[in-house]
Each structure stands twice: as C-alpha cells, then as structure tokens.
Amino acid sequence: xxxxxxxxxxxxxxxxxxxxxxxxxxxxxxxxxxxxxxxxxxxxxxxxxxxxxxxxxxxxxxxxxxxxxxxxxxxxxxxxxxxxxxxxxxxxxxxxxxxxxxxxxxxxxxxxxxxxxxxxxxxxxxxxxxxxxxxxxxxxxxxxxxxxxxxxxxxxxxxxxxxxxxxxxxxxxxxxxxxxxxxxxxxxxxxxxxxxxxxxxxxxxxxxxxxxxxxxxxxxxxxxxxxxxxxxxxxxxxxxxxxxxxxxxxxxxxxxxxxxxxxxxxxxxxxxxxxxxxxxxxxxxxxxxxxxxxxxxxxxxxxxxxxxxxxxxxxxxxxxxxxxxxxxxxxxxxxxxxxxxxxxxxxxxxxxx
Numbered sequence: 082x083x084x085x086x087x088x089x090x091x092x093x094x095x096x097x098x099x100x101x102x103x104x105x106x107x108x109x110x111x112x113x114x115x116x117x118x119x120x121x122x123x124x125x126x127x128x129x130x131x132x133x134x135x136x137x138x139x140x141x142x143x144x145x146x147x148x149x150x151x152x153x154x155x156x157x158x159x160x161x162x163x164x165x166x167x168x169x170x171x172x173x174x175x176x177x178x179x180x181x182x183x184x185x186x187x188x189x190x191x192x193x194x195x196x197x198x199x200x201x202x203x204x205x206x207x208x209x210x211x212x213x214x215x216x217x218x219x220x221x222x223x224x225x226x227x228x229x230x231x232x233x234x235x236x237x238x239x240x241x242x243x244x245x246x247x248x249x250x251x252x253x254x255x256x257x258x259x260x261x262x263x264x265x266x267x268x269x270x271x272x273x274x275x276x277x278x279x280x281x282x283x284x285x286x287x288x289x290x291x292x293x294x295x296x297x298x299x300x301x302x303x304x305x306x307x308x309x310x311x312x313x314x315x316x317x318x319x320x321x322x323x324x325x326x327x328x329x330x331x332x333x334x335x336x337x338x339x340x341x342x343x344x345x346x347x348x349x350x351x352x353x354x355x356x357x358x359x360x361x362x363x364x365x366x367x368x369x370x371x372x373x374x375x376x377x378x379x380x381x382x383x384x385x386x387x388x389x390x391x392x393x394x395x396x397x398x399x400x401x402x403x404x405x406x407x408x409x410x411x412x413x414x415x416x417x418x419x420x421x422x423x424x425x426x427x428x429x430x431x432x433x434x
Contacts, residue, residue: 143261
C-alpha cells in the first residue's frame, strides 16, 4: 500500500498552509521559520525517505549516530526555538513596546507549552481496533504526559514540551553536518546548565522527562523570551517508508487511518499528520509541521501537486491492504511489558500530577 503514496513535509508558524514552506527532508541545512511569536530553525529527518522534494536524500547521517543507530529511530523533528516577547497591540515601528499583559512572566510557562498532534475533523468513527491498547502502551511506557481527546470534533493529543521531547537543550546546541545538521545533547550551554542545577532538573533525558511530569517542577520552569532552546523529538515507532505504526505488540497500517479518513469509497487523495507546538493557555501556535501523503499519480515529475488533488475522489478497493490490524489486547500489553521493561525507574502515568 505504501508504494501508492508519496510524502511531502511542510512547516510554518501557524495552521494556514499558505504560510508554510516545503521542508528539505534529510538535508543538513535547517529551514528558518519566523513570526511575531518565535524564531525557529528546523530539521526533519525520515529514514528510507522516498518523498518530496524530488531528489531528497533517502536518509541522514543523524540515523547513523548514537543513540539513533541503536534505537533504529525512524524519524526526527528537531529545532531551535527562540520565543519572542509578545507585542502590545498598539506598538508601532517594530518596537516591542511593553509586556503584552500583566499576566506575562517574561516567557512561556512550562505548564503551558505543549507539543503533539491535532486534527481538523473527527476521527472517532475511524479509530482502529485496539486503539485504546495502543494509547495505553504509549501513555505507560513512552509519553505518560500525553493528554487529549481523540473522540472530540477536533481531536488532539498534546503533551507538555518539557516532558515530551526526547532531548531538551537549554541553549542553541550545535550545527554539525556530520551528524545531519542541528544537533542537541541533553543539557545546555553554561547559563542553561546553571538553570538546570538551580531548579534541580536532572541531567539525563529520561530523568528530566520524569521530573517534568510533576506539576510543581513544571511550575518552576519558564521558556524565556529571547533565549534559544533546542528540541529533538524522535522514535522508532512510526515507519514512514512503510506507512505503519509499530508498537510492541501492536501494528497498524497508517494509510488506513492517517487523519481519520481511511481508504474508503470515495477515497481522499491526500492525508495529513500534523505536529504542533502551542501555548495551552493562550492557544498561540509557534510551529506546525505537516506531513502529507499524496497518491503518486497526483504528483508530477517535477514534484508539483496536481490541482484539486486533496479534494478529488477516486474509486479504490481498500481491501487490497493485507495488513491484519486486529488486536489481541492482552498479548499486546504483555509484549510491551516484555520489550519495554517494567515500570521501575521509568516514567508511568502515576508520575503525572
């Protein structure tokens, strides 16, 4: 089924796709995204990539570097994030003016900054068998801070940025072509390390992610305006080359359920998966990364998308997908425990306040 589709990644400062630029997947040079809210430099890497723009590298040196080689990580969304101080509505001539409100704390509270997925349309009628089991696996072993409502009219699954990203660097990190472009180690620059020590933030990724699940720890931390932070989000579970989700004990063909619009009659000719960095309190959006799959027949040799590709319908036999997405929930949970280990020392839902 995956060979019917081609991927395209775009990114921008908000949901409006007119503001997006095409991301050169697996290229070392980052894409810069600027808005009144933030300055962002972005790398997206996907293993075994066969998408747009044409001629994109199939992989990145990032995946040959530890820990990603050992983990067999399949993709990475990595970026520098420099939040800007909000401008008062009356400010002129590019002046920052005064703080936007008395509620401003010279930055974005860690209790407010979120990262995750959201959708424009309901997906509740298209959730696959075993969805609740998959969510249990994700929340118990992978991201206990994840929260949201998959059954809402506009479904969303967000986690606190402080605990959701695999790597958090309190500083700008490095640009290293030998490692695929932007590179962040858990930690920070000199000032960032001082901040971590002052707050009692652990030095390792797993310990920091667990630490950040506690509400009182999140309340201590602010993403300061004008300061640069490095984020890296990656995992081995979403295989974009095969368009499949592979959790321990659970496998799902993504093309059938990508954005709640499965391979039905009539068939949608594009499907979207959206990653969003946002402010929970104000609903401000800082970054949107949109991964879209198109039918190959709708993409020209030069990479142009046929007009109306997202809206046209075509008759397709969904039964050609031979992947069995039935789920034995007991077996799936047992396999997850066996492969991912017990909860001792790991993050788990009980750690979340």
